[in-house]
Amino acid sequence: MAQGEGMTKGRTRMGAAAITFSNASIAFRLADGGSYPAVDPTSLSIADGEFVAVVGPTGCGKSTLLNIAAGLFPPSSGAVSIYETPLAGLNRLAGYLFQAEALFPWKTALENVAIGLDVMGVPQAQAHDRAQAWLTRVGLGAFGGRYPHMLSGGQRKRIGLAQVLIRDPKILLMDEPFGPLDAQTRQIMGNLLLDLWSTDRKAVMFVTHDLEEAIALSDRVVIMSAGPSARIIGDWRVGLARPRDISEVKLDPAFHALHREIWQTLKTEVLKGYEQSGGG
Amino acid sequence: MMDRARLVTLQIIVAIVAIALWHLLTTVPVGEKPLLPPFFFSTPYDVAERIIKWFSTGTIWRHLWITLVESVLAFVVGSVGGVLVGFWFARQPLIAAVFDPYVKMANALPRIVLAPIFTLWFGLGIASKVALGVTLVFFIVFFNVYQGVKEVSPTVLANARMLGMSEQQLMRHVYWPSALSWMFSSLHTSVGFAVVGAVVGEYLGSAAGLGYLILQAEGTFDIAGVFAGMFVLAAFVLVIDYLVTLVERRLLVWRPVTAETRT
Ligand SMILES: Nc1ncnc2c1ncn2[C@@H]1O[C@H](COP(=O)(O)OP(=O)(O)O)[C@@H](O)[C@H]1O
Ligand SMILES: [Mg+2]
DSSP, rough: OOSTTTTTOGGGGOOOHHHHHHEEEEEEETSSSEEEEEEEEEEEEEEETTTTEEEEOSSSHHHHHHHHHHHHHOSSEEEEEEEEEEEOSSSSTTTEEEEESSTTTTOOHHHHHHHHHTTTTOOHHHHHHHHHHHHHHOEEEGGGTGGGGGHHHHHHHHHHHHHHHHTTTSEEEEESSSTOOHHHHHHHHHHEEEEEEHHOEEEEEEEEEEEHHHHHSSEEEEOOOSSSSEEEEEEEEEESSSSSOHHHHHHHHHHHHHHHHHHHHHHHHHHHHHHHHHHH | OOOOEEEEHHHHHHHHHHHHHHHHHSSEEETTTTSSSSSOOOOOOHHHHHHHHHHHTHHHHHHHHHHHHHHHHHHHHHHHHHHHHHHHHHHHHHHHHHHHHHHHHHHHSOOOGHHHHHHHHOSSSSSHHHHHHHHHHHHHHHHHHHHHHHSOOOOHHHHHHTOOOHHHHHIIIIIIIHHHHHHHTTTHHHHHHHHHHHHHHHHHOOOSSSHHHHHHHHHHOOOHHHHHHHHHHHHHHHHHHHHHHHHHHHTTTSSSSGGGOOO
């Protein structure tokens, strides 16, 4: 592929690769005995401290890639390594913000955030103090006593973010975390995420179907083709300066230039992808 | 949505109209006789008199107490059994698969045919009624707990695992609350069945309890007694149902209101 810098190992000063997919493919066994090739052998490397957005049409296998990075199930072929160690079983270094509702409905917001410390054996009083601090950081300090159903979608996503970050994972996996939110809330959440991320720069694999969001947030944008047999069809570095403000960065001419460039290739590649799948 | 005061007023009006109709049909002669002969339908006045007599002389308390004890025991034993077995089956698919036809068979059996057997096994006292109630409560709780464990959202489960929960912690923080919430959502049904088991058991052979009271009255064609017994039983069930509602509100605060499908 001509465009971008290709699938490099990321910035060298960042050190080791946090997540490496080596020819990882996924095929699902179907109930009728057949097999659905969701993702073709894919190689992708996300450096330590790097914020990578993965963009692709719905159903191309973005969640599936995250799931194998999380170790929830293994790839059908190929391998996943975490900090150069082959992943077997759950990825203990990763925090995962799911696409679907994942809070415990029977726990209050505070308990939901504290649970990650609870299960580590942190004494409850201390866990609750730290959870309260996290609630405040995500702007929900006064909502600790509420149950998930008493919160709005955006508030639930913030609780989810606090729930994951309180454990201080080295890797953050995020699956369309702002998908169901309105444009305004997405922007607020995006800024909140960048703000939290800038304090300790975790490796982030951020899945979205929104190209603008991807460019505004990330260091690198990876584009996937439509499934079946989805694959990576592009990899761009985003050179926009940090710290960024989502609404401001979208006014930057460099943002528009990059958006146009990615979109051009995305269009032709997607069309090519359709032809290929139509022919074979 | 109607406000509460209006709703209660309307409910009371329905009761008054029903009782007035009953009174008119059983006391006002049409031609030479009332439409409903009081011998078969009694009258509101006689029934009220009987109920007041039961309470003023205090004879009713013993029967109420017996029925209450039987219901509570049936509920507790049936629930504990249902929770344990439901949990066990849900976590051991092989066991669940092996026992599946037998569970279905046992549940399809009309419990009333068991009553005489229980009387033979456990005698005429409390135990045989509790046993009958247990066979009813157990299956409701069992199916709900089983479902509750099985139907935990896969995303919530994956989240729990990613948050570092061990098998044991999954039990405590995920499966158990989910199972209990399903069990509590069927609380009205299972408590109701505990009372049904107790009263039916008494009705089929006993020496005390509301079912016994009604049976005695029927045996002597004392229709006022039968109706009085039914009203006391209805009031008893209403009070218990109200208590269950209170408990449920406390235990299921985390549930969205729309999830309350039962009344
Ligand atoms: N358990 C499964 N069994 C069969 N097919 C699946 C399963 N999970 C996902 N798929 C299919 O794999 C493809 C990728 O799914 P997913 O990763 O959820 O897509 P995305 O997150 O990009 O929208 C979809 O076509 C989906 O239908
Ligand atoms: Mg998805």
